Amino acid sequence: MGRKTEMIQTTPCVALLLLVGVAFAARSASAITDGLLPNGNFEEAPDKSQMNGTRVTGRYAIPQWEISGFVEYIGSGQKQGDMLLPVPEGAYAVRLGNEASIQQRLTLTRGMHYSITFSAARTCAQSELLNITITPESGEIPIQTVYTSSGWDSYSWAFKAKHSVVLFIVHNPGVSDDEACGPLIDSFAIKTLNPPQRTKGNMLKNGGFEEGPYIFPNTSWGVLVPPMDEDDYSPLSPWTILSTTKSVKYIDAAHYAVPGGARAVELVSGMETAMLQEVSTVPGRSYRLEFSVGDAGDGCSGSLTVQAYASRGSVKVTYQSQGTGGYKRGLLEFTATEKRTRVVFVSMAYTTKSDGTLCGPVIDDASLVSVRSHRRFLL
CATH class of the missing domain: 2.60.120.260 (Galactose-binding domain-like)
Incomplete structure (x- = not known):
């Protein structure tokens, strides 16, 4: 009887300790929401x-x-x-x-x-x-x-x-x-x-850059995506940023001129930074790469040139910017030589705004199709 009484008396103490432990755990690790x-x-x-x-x-x-x-x-x-x-x-x-x-x-x-x-x-x-x-x-x-x-x-x-x-x-x-x-x-x-998936009619994933890092709604300078090792997971997955110390800028339609959708990328670091994605291709098959080149409407004016590379092909696309927004479409047709082909975009020059800050051409709405598949789709 005395032993049973002892158990009844100690049970509230155990419960209190458990509650304290749960409360401490809740403070030490916060449940995360975006x-x-x-x-x-x-x-x-x-x-x-x-x-x-x-x-x-x-x-x-x-x-x-x-x-x-x-x-x-x-x-x-x-x-x-x-x-x-x-x-x-x-x-x-x-x-x-x-x-x-x-x-x-x-x-x-x-x-x-x-x-x-x-x-x-x-x-x-x-x-x-x-x-x-x-x-x-x-x-x-x-x-x-x-x-x-x-x-x-x-x-x-x-x-x-x-x-x-x-x-x-x-x-x-x-x-x-x-x-x-x-x-x-x-x-x-x-x-x-959410890891981007391939959409119908586009071999590139996240070609419109809609999936990317959090952008603070009350800031007007976008978000930099810094260089990374190719094994790292990119905030713009599956795009990789190659550079030593320079970044690209992820921008939104709420604060910038964006060619399509709600997000795009501004190449703000000239030839020091390249943005690439690797895709599966069939050697000997022809492909068509299309993309938008423009300005972010942030006062970045002048000749904004992007060079695109894929396999052994390359093309330069220049947009004459007034710094107020706008874009043009670029096109590169190439023949794959390997089972994996890198699609690469790079700005061909450093550009600065009137306040001396770096800026550059905007890339958006990139798509890659097999010419054979594209023709079948048109028929």
């Missing part, structure tokens, strides 16, 4: 007791995040010497000093593909970069080239979830002797990516 990560824009501030000036002293002081190293909490309009530190969204951002990092635990669907979008601004070294990790995957994003007049750019990085709970880490590997020196970061968002 859009901002929990406190992804850092508007939930650290308690002043865990701050020393702008430096965050508490490891868990920034709600939803865990920090390591020299991390600063920066308010809009704050100065670094004579330089004003702007914030792209809201009132606050975070600055990562040398070897500093910030991380958050995320709950994902194992096996699904995702893209992270975030904003960053260089404040010190010319060659600043950021390491992005979604355990166990990691990548390096160069932020040395600035593509906007504000100094802020939005970047994307894609991955396949290897686990249902992962650690998302942003790390400044440090290229300066100054402990506090490092990039400003803000506005972290996530988007579930």
Whole structure:
């Protein structure tokens, strides 16, 4: 009898411990939906007791995040010497000093593909970069080239979830002797990516670039897709961006002139960056590649030239831009020489707007068909 009473008395304690454990687990790994990560824009501030000036002293002081190293909490309009530190969204951002990092635990669907979008601004070294990790995957994003007049750019990085709970880490590997020196970061968002499928009448997947990374609705500078190893999963899958440090810009119809649909790509890095997709072909068979070349309506004017390559064929398409939008169609017919053929687009020159920022031709609505299949379709 006494033993049974003891069990009855201890059961509420066990239940309470289980509830506490569940609550802790809910805080430590946030269930993810498309859009901002929990406190992804850092508007939930650290308690002043865990701050020393702008430096965050508490490891868990920034709600939803865990920090390591020299991390600063920066308010809009704050100065670094004579330089004003702007914030792209809201009132606050975070600055990562040398070897500093910030991380958050995320709950994902194992096996699904995702893209992270975030904003960053260089404040010190010319060659600043950021390491992005979604355990166990990691990548390096160069932020040395600035593509906007504000100094802020939005970047994307894609991955396949290897686990249902992962650690998302942003790390400044440090290229300066100054402990506090490092990039400003803000506005972290996530988007579930649906691997594009081939559509009828087009051998290219995602030829209209409708599937891509999250674009912040309140920013007007698009999202950069940085260079990647060919084995990496692209935010513009299955398109791959080949370069050393330069990017292409993913743009939307809400802020730019887009030839078709709601999304397109602006080639903002001249001949230093190529965009390609590899497709299955039959050696000896003829194919027709068609695509749109135009301008984004962002003041990028002049001769905007794109060169397209496929197998041994190539074509240059020039659009005379007034910077107000518009496009023309390009055509390349070629004969496949291999079972796998790379379709490649590259801008043939650096172009800048009146404010000195980089811009370039827009690519959209790319399609590839077998000439034999195309003729049968026309009949």
